[in-house]
Amino acid sequence: MNQELIQSLSVITEEEQKILGGSSDIDRTLYMDRGDMVIDSDKLLEAGQLITIRPHTRFVHFPEHTHNYVEVIYMCRGETTHVVDGRELKLKEGELLFLNQHAVQEIQPAGLEDIAVNFIILPEFFDTAFRMMGEEENLLRDFIVGCLCDDTRYGRYLHFQIADVLPVQNLVENLVWSLMHEREGMQAMNQTTMGLLLRHLMHYTGRIRVNRDSEQSFEQQLTLQVLRYIDEHYREGSLTELAALMGYDVYWLSRAINRLLGRNYKELLQIKRLNQAAFLLHNTRMPVADVSFAVGYDNTSYFYRIFRTYYGMSPREYRKTG
Structure with a gap:
């Protein structure tokens, strides 16, 4: 990894x-509100953010915990021990x-030279990447x-031993650089970079250590069908048509959708429409009213309201960030 990035990630944090200075435990208020050891994305992500990064905290034992988001850990230098x-x-x-979100993780103390970066990712960030992965079935x-499914039967972690795969290393470094420099309007590019990263990793499934056999189940097939339908018919699709x-x-x-994906059909459809609207706002000059119509909302006022709720700003303000 680039030495400038390594140096930035190596700085001793507060x-x-x-x-x-003598504290023997993690500061739980930085990570969670409750006492159930679930690290909360709301503690780490700002309103409207789908992804961020933070250096892994060294010198301390992390007791068993889970996350209510997807976590990807990249080892920049040295090594860390996880259970x-x-x-x-x-x-x-x-x-x-x-x-x-279901993996139970414990981390042994890391040393000064053990530099890792944690990607904190909401599942909907993978929308673009999922499309780029195509139809090929693999782990x-x-x-x-499985990250989209509220079901503990799916494989819960993947360990990629790909240190010698240069394209993967370059894409991870690009993503780290982009997120560290916090440039506005980079979400679409970051999502595309993640898609390219996953496409490359698909060719190295033989380098994966996994916790269990991830043979596709009925629930996974059902989830794929639902997500594919929403991806292709988000503008005019309906639950009634999908069921038929x-x-x-x-x-x-x-x-079944609510149980498997943790959201109802309407919520999944809205997330897809708003992600597509954000893409159009950053990548086209379409008027906001046309963007609203293009993603399936005839009522522009309603579109403005739900967009602001989801992204924390109006469509016009969001366009300016690009």
């Missing part, structure tokens, strides 16, 4: 200074560790699908 779902693994320089694609196409009772399908 949290680490307290640990070196994931009861299995110990060493993450070495240049390797990647993907954890879904990585199934894992991404799949041959299921609409009420049964509605409950």
Whole structure:
């Protein structure tokens, strides 16, 4: 990795200074509100953010915890020891560790020269990347699908031993650089970079250590069908039409979607439409009213309202960030 990035990530943080000063535990208020050891994305992401990064905190033991987001850890230098779902693994320089929302993780103290970066990612960030991955079935694609499912039966982590794969290293470094420099309007580019990264990783599934057999189940097939339909028919699609196409009772399908993906059909459709609207605002000169219509909203006032709720700013303000 570029030495300038390494130096920036190596700086002793305020949290680490307290640990070196004698604090023997992590500051839980930085990570969680409750006592159930679930690290909360709201503590780490700003309103409207889908992804961010932070250096891994060194010198301290992280007790068992889970996340309510997807975490990807990249080892920039040195190594760290993790216990994931009861299995110990060493993450070495240049390797990647993907954890879904159900993985139970414990981390042993890292030393001064053990530099890792944590990607904090909401599942909807993978929207563009998922499309770029195509239809080929493999462990990585199934894992991404599993990240969208509220089901503990899916494989919960992937450990990529790809330190010698230069394109992967370059793409990770590009993503780290982009997120560290916090340039506005970079979401679409970051999503595309993530898509390219996953496309490359798909060719190295033989380098994966995984916690369990991730053979596709009925639930995964159902999830894929639902996500594919929303991706292709977000403008005019309906739950009733989807149920008819799949041959299921609409009420049964509605409950299944909520159970498997943790959101109802309307919420999934809205996320897809708003992500597409954000893409059009940054990449075209279409008037906001036309963007609203293009993604399936005939009522521009309603579009403005839900866009502001989701992104924390109006469509016009969002366009200026690009």
